[in-house]
Amino acid sequence: MVEKAEEQKNLAQLEEQEITVKIKRFSKEKGSWWQEYRLKVDRFTQMTEVLRRIKTEQDPTISYRASCHMAVCGSCGMKINGEPRLACKTLALDIVKIYNSSTISVEPMDYFPVLKDLVVDLDEFYDKMFKVKPRLYPDKDVLEGKVDHRLKPEDQRELWKFEQCIWCGLCVSSCPAVRIDPEFLGPAAHAKGYRFLADPRDTIYEERLKILIDSSWRCTYCYQCFNVCPRDVEPVTTIKKTRAHTKFMKEKTKVAETGEKHIESIVSSIRETGKLEEAKVYLSTYGLLESIKDMIYAMQNGKLKYALVQDTKVKGLDQIKKIMGE
Amino acid sequence: MEKLSYDAIVVGGGLAGLMAAHQIASAGFKVAVISKVFPTRSHSSSAEGGIAAYMPGNSDPNDDPDFMSYDTIKGGDYLVDQDAAQLLSEKSGEIVKIMESWGTLFNRQPDGRVAVRYFGGQTYPRTRFVGDKTGMALLHALFQRVSGIGNVDFYNEWFSLDLVTDNKRVVGVVAMEMKSLNPVLFKARAVVMATGGMGMLYSHSTNAYINTGDGYAIALRAGASLKDPEFVQFHPTALYPSDILISEAARGEGGILINNKGERFMKRYAPKKMDLAPRDIASRSIITEIREGRGFPGGYVGLDLRHLGEEYIKERLALAYEAAKTFSGVDATKEPIPVRPAQHYYMGGIDVDITGKNPDIIGLFAAGEAACVSVHGANRLGSNSLLETLVYGRETGNSVVSFLRDYSGSTSDMEKEAEKVVEEIYRFTKSETGVHYGEVLNKLRDIMWEKVGIFRDEKNMSEGLTEIMKLRDMVPSMYVTDKSSVYNTEFFNALELRNMLDLAVVIGTTALNRKESRGAHFRTDYPERDDQNWLKHTIAYSKGKTVEITYKPVKMTKWKPEARVY
Numbered sequence A: 001m002v003e004k005a006e007e008q009k010n011l012a013q014l015e016e017q018e019i020t021v022k023i024k025r026f027s028k029e030k031g032s033w034w035q036e037y038r039l040k041v042d043r044f045t046q047m048t049e050v051l052r053r054i055k056t057e058q059d060p061t062i063s064y065r066a067s068c069h070m071a072v073c074g075s076c077g078m079k080i081n082g083e084p085r086l087a088c089k090t091l092a093l094d095i096v097k098i099y100n101s102s103t104i105s106v107e108p109m110d111y112f113p114v115l116k117d118l119v120v121d122l123d124e125f126y127d128k129m130f131k132v133k134p135r136l137y138p139d140k141d142v143l144e145g146k147v148d149h150r151l152k153p154e155d156q157r158e159l160w161k162f163e164q165c166i167w168c169g170l171c172v173s174s175c176p177a178v179r180i181d182p183e184f185l186g187p188a189a190h191a192k193g194y195r196f197l198a199d200p201r202d203t204i205y206e207e208r209l210k211i212l213i214d215s216s217w218r219c220t221y222c223y224q225c226f227n228v229c230p231r232d233v234e235p236v237t238t239i240k241k242t243r244a245h246t247k248f249m250k251e252k253t254k255v256a257e258t259g260e261k262h263i264e265s266i267v268s269s270i271r272e273t274g275k276l277e278e279a280k281v282y283l284s285t286y287g288l289l290e291s292i293k294d295m296i297y298a299m300q301n302g303k304l305k306y307a308l309v310q311d312t313k314v315k316g317l318d319q320i321k322k323i324m325g326e
Numbered sequence B: 001m002e003k004l005s006y007d008a009i010v011v012g013g014g015l016a017g018l019m020a021a022h023q024i025a026s027a028g029f030k031v032a033v034i035s036k037v038f039p040t041r042s043h044s045s046s047a048e049g050g051i052a053a054y055m056p057g058n059s060d061p062n063d064d065p066d067f068m069s070y071d072t073i074k075g076g077d078y079l080v081d082q083d084a085a086q087l088l089s090e091k092s093g094e095i096v097k098i099m100e101s102w103g104t105l106f107n108r109q110p111d112g113r114v115a116v117r118y119f120g121g122q123t124y125p126r127t128r129f130v131g132d133k134t135g136m137a138l139l140h141a142l143f144q145r146v147s148g149i150g151n152v153d154f155y156n157e158w159f160s161l162d163l164v165t166d167n168k169r170v171v172g173v174v175a176m177e178m179k180s181l182n183p184v185l186f187k188a189r190a191v192v193m194a195t196g197g198m199g200m201l202y203s204h205s206t207n208a209y210i211n212t213g214d215g216y217a218i219a220l221r222a223g224a225s226l227k228d229p230e231f232v233q234f235h236p237t238a239l240y241p242s243d244i245l246i247s248e249a250a251r252g253e254g255g256i257l258i259n260n261k262g263e264r265f266m267k268r269y270a271p272k273k274m275d276l277a278p279r280d281i282a283s284r285s286i287i288t289e290i291r292e293g294r295g296f297p298g299g300y301v302g303l304d305l306r307h308l309g310e311e312y313i314k315e316r317l318a319l320a321y322e323a324a325k326t327f328s329g330v331d332a333t334k335e336p337i338p339v340r341p342a343q344h345y346y347m348g349g350i351d352v353d354i355t356g357k358n359p360d361i362i363g364l365f366a367a368g369e370a371a372c373v374s375v376h377g378a379n380r381l382g383s384n385s386l387l388e389t390l391v392y393g394r395e396t397g398n399s400v401v402s403f404l405r406d407y408s409g410s411t412s413d414m415e416k417e418a419e420k421v422v423e424e425i426y427r428f429t430k431s432e433t434g435v436h437y438g439e440v441l442n443k444l445r446d447i448m449w450e451k452v453g454i455f456r457d458e459k460n461m462s463e464g465l466t467e468i469m470k471l472r473d474m475v476p477s478m479y480v481t482d483k484s485s486v487y488n489t490e491f492f493n494a495l496e497l498r499n500m501l502d503l504a505v506v507i508g509t510t511a512l513n514r515k516e517s518r519g520a521h522f523r524t525d526y527p528e529r530d531d532q533n534w535l536k537h538t539i540a541y542s543k544g545k546t547v548e549i550t551y552k553p554v555k556m557t558k559w560k561p562e563a564r565v566y
Helices: A002-013 A047-058 A092-099 A123-131 A153-163 A176-180 A187-197 A205-216 A224-228 A235-243 A254-273 A278-300 A317-323 B015-026 B065-075 B082-101 B134-146 B214-221 B279-291 B310-316 B318-328 B384-406 B415-430 B437-451 B458-473 B489-513
Strands: A017-027 A031-041 A077-080 A083-086 A103-107 A114-116 B002-005 B008-011 B031-035 B152-156 B158-166 B169-177 B182-187 B190-193 B232-239 B256-258 B301-304 B337-346 B349-351 B364-366 B536-543 B546-553
Touching: A017 A047, A017 A092, A017 A114, A031 A047, A047 A092, A047 A103, A047 B437, A047 B489, A083 A224, A092 A103, A123 A187, A153 A187, A153 B134, A187 A205, A187 A235, A205 A235, A205 A254, A224 A235, A254 A278, A254 A317, B008 B015, B008 B169, B015 B031, B015 B134, B015 B152, B015 B190, B015 B384, B031 B158, B065 B082, B082 B134, B082 B384, B134 B384, B158 B182, B158 B214, B158 B415, B158 B489, B169 B190, B169 B415, B182 B415, B190 B214, B190 B384, B214 B349, B214 B364, B214 B489, B214 B536, B232 B279, B232 B318, B256 B279, B279 B301, B279 B337, B310 B318, B318 B337, B349 B364, B364 B384, B415 B489, B437 B458, B437 B489, B458 B489, B489 B536, B489 B546
Parallel strands: A017 A103, B002 B182, B008 B031, B008 B190, B031 B152, B190 B364
Antiparallel strands: A017 A031, A077 A083, A077 A103, B158 B169, B169 B182, B232 B337, B256 B301, B301 B337, B536 B546
């Protein structure tokens, strides 16, 4: 009887369900349109399999990229129900369950120019990855085989977390800073850059600072890259860690300098009042002249009253100082 | 047609291709790497467990390269060229050191040296690893390294169509940019085929979607031979239905295989070894269960880990646990992981010697899974494929360098031949009716799985071969519905299918021809190994519609064939 019940359960698990897949199509010749496909899937069906089946059984004209089907090659980045995801790492019926709808929409990643259907042009993405010199520059003696590297297991673990970027582009496609600031290298390149900046075996630390520090202060800390990364690389964490190296830089750019001042004034504001005094932080970050200019702008828009809110000190300030390690 | 000139062309941007390109470029020659995907999307990235290496001073004190060679030769059921296995072992430590110096983040011992672990078939532990993503780590490190040296131009997302030869000499490669469908003749004195495997020929495979055996077919069409093309490895435990590999470690740690009655069926097939029986036996047993109606609906059995306990599973079998959860939605602590055998690796390949040189065409080289150096024989050992890509990628690159130093190349233009290659394939887009690739593709994959798969016999293979021939005859009437000139993947899928069919005919014919069972080649009508008649390599040429078969002796240095018992 137990076996029978087990068998029934397994049959139920494989029950197929019909879904509708709405794909955003594009071709140079025909422009852009939405197209719908219906097919049956079971609880195991990955979205890469959904696409493969549509392509071989219903409509061969769909173009998409897919290779490893196990989330290590980074080919199949796309938007599924509006979320940036790897298609292989997404089970169709999970999406049906989360959104409580049997219709799934599939679109190309945002930001990148679309070449055809779900295939986007990643040239700019690759260019930015190569800008950070994404490779180890080891000591000459190591390259010549005279000595061996040693690496502490804990260093290996820390670096490996950030080395697991698979160049899929999902973080960049969802990054707001990349869109408005061409000088920002983007989350993936920063993860890659930091992985080598922090590698004790590397020899071009100064050069890496020059490449990474300015850009690191251009991130808005929105955490989208943290949310969408299919390998949990946490690009934003690497940007924070990179900023901490600003103090080792000899000639800082304006952006890096302002960034550092900003952090310093936040720290002193908290040390003094236990709160973030926005107006004061602004003043000490940007200086009097710049602040007056911005104040006039704020006044014209009726926002000055927010800037001038006076904060009172919190009780138990010494506790806060303790937390700050003072 | 546009023409570009290089000293050497490397087709394929996985580990073998990149390593060859590195050596050629470092010697001062101009290299083009042509890959149908961005290099880090190559199938090398999927390798999980590790890379075997004997490292003096960082290995078991009792180990030496001879033990390693012996393990490889016995694992390959004595169809291994022993000089090739010895070279592989001797260079293994060096290659790991090189990859480490280029930044690969190998797991470490407390004193900072590269760590090591056991893998199936090893007398002493030799596997070096980066978590469970060793292939990915090596591929990124190598690609990043090669992208920083001069002399290498990458042609990413370019599809290689055919070799152009002049009287058995390499003239170049015709390739097409996928973004624009623009064909270019890449002229070079040497071509290295490093195009990887062919898993897509089978309806169940752990391989990437891109593994369509392009390199084998290109070599065959140019008149080069494949060696031992009948040897295809099947892995018993691929996750259902995505066919992602569940490592042997799952059974090594105590996992058991069960059928739909909850029965531990391996007791009937391997009463002693049970679930730890070798890959081929386990694969055959699972298929028998499914065929006799004791599989689960959909066609799989269960890999049951539940009795090991949640803590143990999550700690010791992290990857199996994660893969089952992510890709099959199964919590391995609560229910069995659905598994079935799947094609995993191709031992056969373009015939080359230990310098990576093909004997048929001057200037043609091959490395990695695309090649058959005869290091894996009839059955590849775990942790040896990553090692082969790098060691023989390097050896091949070095021998291309000496070749280029001595050889001035063909002076013929061969432009007409290049034009012909392109005309041939444009037919697919020009016709308005005919056969569609999708119909043929799915049929081919089913035939290969059913008739030239894990169990083989005269009757099934003959039938299969007849069907494959029929499918191949449809190629000239194939057509492509998508007329777009930008990233038209239907067009490239059709070209891949043409390659798959050219290869399938050779696999079918040679498998039918080898009347014995050896390693991964198992025939129910000839279940024993027959060293008297079959301890020799198959050499196969494609001649029009037929396959011409000759033989080559296996190179023996130290080890005499003995029974393969574990």
